[in-house]
Amino acid sequence: MNDLPVTITVAGHAEREYAPNRCTVALQVHADGATREQAADPVAVAIATVTGLVTELRERPDSPVKRWTFDQVRHTRYRPYNNEGKTLPWRYTSSASITVTFHEFDAVAAFVDRVSGIEAVTVSDLRWWITRKSRQRKLAEVRDLAVQNALDKAKGYTKSLGYNTFRAVAIADPSMLGLPTPPTPYPGGGPVLRSAMRTDMAPASAESGPTFALEPDRIGITADVEARFEAS
Template sequence: MSEVIITVRGESETRVRAEEAAVRVTVSTDGPTRGPVVERAQERAASVQDGLVAHLRSGEVSEWSSARVSVWSDRPWNNDGAQLPLVHHASVELSATFTDAGALSWWLGDVTESDDVQVTAVEWRLAHETRVRVERKVAASAVQVAVERAAAYAEALGLASVTAVEIADAGLLDRHPDAAMPRMMSARAEAGPSFSLQAPEIVVSATVEGRFRAE
């Protein structure tokens, strides 16, 4: 047995405490008259924005935006099939990135005291610099696992030399790139009544496939 091609897979995973939370809230109002409905939505959204600006200045928010404003009208129907008078609606969607879980909990409790404000999402994640550093470390670890696994196979066959021929993300060696790695799994949270939020751990994983020549 002079040469053998060994194909293996290497995996690695680590957990890192989330550093920031992306939160989205929607201010929604409705009523029989368009002007007051729009005005109330603007006033409530301005109040929410003022809170975000304060947290931005204190360093507890890294960025925020007011991405979408919608105004529309419709005529609802009652149970008897009769069309009711026109109802006007207005909504403003705001998003922010919090870097402090305590500040986020306090802010959510404050803004949701109003029935006009709904929390639509809270997504925990890593800061960009941390994500890049951890993904590189996990990917390198996955490659090392593949190398060690190939070496173990070669040793079992009585071969001493192992040389890498190909290394790729999972699936790419077989031309099925649907499992690209490394992968970061973000944590989503539904805001509860108490809004006592704690940053969860983010799972960062990597899977690679490799072909090695053993002699």
């Protein structure tokens, strides 16, 4: 057994996957035409229809919608060119953006199915995420695991020397204790969140509503720390 204390500086790493608790559905409303009315009218009808659907969901006692946003309608025009480079008559476009955030995922598929059938509406994105408070709690859990990983490393390095007492001298974010910063898949060396979404198609039914089910993948949270221990 070695009677002299030794200092070990190690990096700890941990990652865990968690279920998302929010889903934001992003909608794009767009139409164009030879006149301003041909572009604006379908967009106005689509916005009114979507707004009605969202309002219906929001007024439920157990509303699955946490919040929603509506960007103002934009009207533009442009002059296209033909193959010979000559200008053609004006074309008019109208567009708007709508986002709807759900905290009850059972309602997402039905909503996407309904809005997908509205003229001039496109579902541009489904973003599955974790709220800030929930993410901070989960990140704290992963950081604790990263510290434990660092301690396990220190014990592993000194196992053959017979040390059995370890005292933490310093715990720090990556690169703060002078260790080389490992390559990371995210900027700044902070925690990374990863998510994805699977769509499972189901047989069509006249009464069952949507013909698909949305199944979000779990979100990965990663943490890295540096630790210095004194073993004796």
